[in-house]
Amino acid sequence: MSERLPRADAGPPGPPAAGAGPADTARPLRRDAERNRRRLLDAARDVFADRGFAATLDDVAHAAGLGVGTVYRRFPDKDALVEALFEERITGLVELAEEAARAEDAWEGLAGFLVASSERMAEDRGLRQVVMSPHHGRAGVALARSQLAPRVEGLLRRAQESGQLRPDVAASDVVTTLEAVQVAAEIGGTAHPEHWRRLFAVLLDGLRCPPGGCAALPGRPLDEEELAEAMGRRKHGRRD
Structure with missing residues (x-):
């Protein structure tokens, strides 16, 4: 295992470094998630505009330059993506x-x-x-x-x-x-x-x-x- 357990005599952990609180470490992750979501929506708009709903979520992931897993974390199926986009x-x-x-x-x-x-x-x-x-x-x-x-x-x-x-x-x-x-x-x-x-x-x-x-239209x-x-x-x- 690459992770090392703390020694028994290492004492309690010290206070977190200034500016490294839980809120600060979470913000970059949230920004990355929102950035990926925007990339997916932009890619989906282009893919669906060109190919319609014959396109798959895999096609959207490829166009966005992201892994398929990233797509499914944000949008579990195509209808969820359609909802967000249309x-x-x-x-x-x-x-x-x-x-x-x-x-x-x-x-x-x-x-x-x-x-x-x-x-x-x-x-x-x-x-x-x-x-x-x-x-x-x-x-x-x-x-x-x-x-x-x-x-x-x-x-x-x-x-x-x-x-x-x-x-x-x-x-x-x-x-x-x-x-x-x-x-x-x-x-x-x-x-x-x-x-x-x-x-x-x-x-x-x-x-x-x-x-x-005008003459009446045929049929009904x-x-x-x-x-x-x-x-x-x-x-x-x-x-x-």
Whole structure:
């Protein structure tokens, strides 16, 4: 053993050296832990933005230049990391929707929210997945997501009441529209990062009702349960 036991006649230990109390020895450890936590969150933001939640905690550890054990000490599973990383970002979308609701023109408010949220999700695949799927995150993320839905529905009602949004458009249609825009963002990739804006413009025109009126949409919108099932099938690559 490398440690040496004190001799029986060594006497009681002397007082600690000045400035070396328990609080002082703990502070560097706390600073190191917080620094590592920040490195993990910064790395996770980049990894999830690029690869989405197909990325693992091992991938995050590698990107942060830290051992896997350090990741699991801070975040026991991926959902804990998602919670720390995305709750604030979804809250940012809630704030965007609240700002849009204050716009003087209902259509401009809705369109402004849709383009701003699409921009954020096009730049961050992880944010798109955590907003669109109910399967990621814990209480904080779920709460933020639940606060977003009624605000978006309020934007839709306001635009419909103004006569500018098609009267038969439902919230699930808008979710599907946003998902289609993100598929266009993936197709464009880093080579054509603005490609999604072309499809967005086409879809936005389709949502708007011209002054002369518009023909009814075929079929019916998906309800909340059907939309969740459809998004789950898409997440797992199934078509049934």
